Amino acid sequence: RSEKNCIRRLSETGNIYSMSGLSFFQSILGNKVLKGTQEVDLKEVVEPADYVAVYISSSDRHPAGRGAWIHSSSFDPLFIKAYQEISKKGGKKLATIFVTCDTLDYEFKSYFGKMPWHAVPYTNKEYTGYCGKAAKYLNCHRIPKLAFFNKEGKLLEADGLRLVYEKGADCLKMLDPVTKTAHMKELMEKLFAVMDLNSDGYVDADEIKECLIILGCPPEQTSEEVKKWMTRDQDGDGKLSKAEFTVAEYRLNDQATTEALTDDLAAKKKVSLLLASIVYSYPVLRAGYTSSRSISSIKRLEARWTS
Incomplete structure (x- = not known):
């Protein structure tokens, strides 16, 4: 049902089925992402990957939304550890894009500075926050939110939090x-x-x-x-x-x-x-x-x- 709702929402603005994987990710994340403090093309991040994770969250200053069963302060260490283990193992490659819901730039910078992956720039308001395209596509009303896609843009797992929580670095196996x-x-x-x-x-x-x-x-x-x-x-x-x-x-x-x-x-x-x-x-x-x-x-x- 989550995937069908996502397809319906994206279809309202264009033909999802005519999009390439890169075009799809650009439509919800923009053309540029940050690696540290440097901007890079999203294409350079997505195309070499086998899977793409979209992680919507905010700094610890903001409580989890109603119904969110795990706070970002508890989940982040688990996800970072799993991500690093996946990178060390080789094999299937995972690209992770962080989408912030922070309301202040310094909060975003402080929070993102602890992450080993990429992020949508804080200033790109069209794609960040609860009203951003990524959050709307995933129907995100509470954070943290983690979703896994294949490189063609097909949603494979809408409840990535539970998948990482239960499987750790083996989470990618469950996408098969x-x-x-x-x-x-x-x-x-x-x-x-x-x-x-x-x-x-x-x-x-x-x-x-x-x-x-x-x-x-x-x-x-x-x-x-x-x-x-x-x-x-x-x-x-x-x-x-x-x-x-x-x-x-x-x-x-x-x-x-x-x-x-x-x-x-x-x-x-x-x-x-x-x-x-x-x-x-x-x-x-x-x-x-x-x-x-x-x-x-x-x-x-x-x-x-x-x-």
Whole structure:
């Protein structure tokens, strides 16, 4: 959905499909970027790269926007370390362009001075800030925001923060469709093992209902959601085999789900990968039903996940 919205917004001002990769990046970042204090052509940065990351953030003086689950002061060291490791490894090349949301020039200079990558000049107001073209294209309402593109300008990952947070320097591997699909399948198989409460090799309606209740799904919606899950029962035996269960799409980069899950930072710190996986897999939980009350109730499921 995030990619479709981005395409729609860019299509309002021109034909996105007629753009080359360089033209696309110039349309949201401008023609010039900074490397330290020197301006260089964006072409020199983008064309040699295999992937391009657009990082929208601001100095520590400004708090993260509502719903942002990690502050730039916590994320920046992780991203810098991952970026440096990627550069040292060789292989796929990552170009990163910083887009500032700072309101003062000295704040931008101080903040950007700690970064090892390039930046859109602070003075280029057409492309910086929340009203800049990059932020509008990515529908950025909270910072930090990190998105990964291929060199042709195709959006590969809208939730780059989570990808770097979870994978570090291996984040580029997850941009490969084959690797990402295999990873999603593995996560769904682990989720299947967790939800198979009686370990009989199947997940039935009662087990799905119990997991939803544990997660805090409203009772009035539980039955309807169970029915949706059971539509995957292809052979009509009233239960889901692993093959039927793992057909479900794992929405790792679903923006709405991410925002719902991360509205409560205190809760986010306590939620295990199990809970994140279940929330991403259940559309009904996008409204943000996870809470500190439900977290204390999932210890039994967490134990199954980590065992």
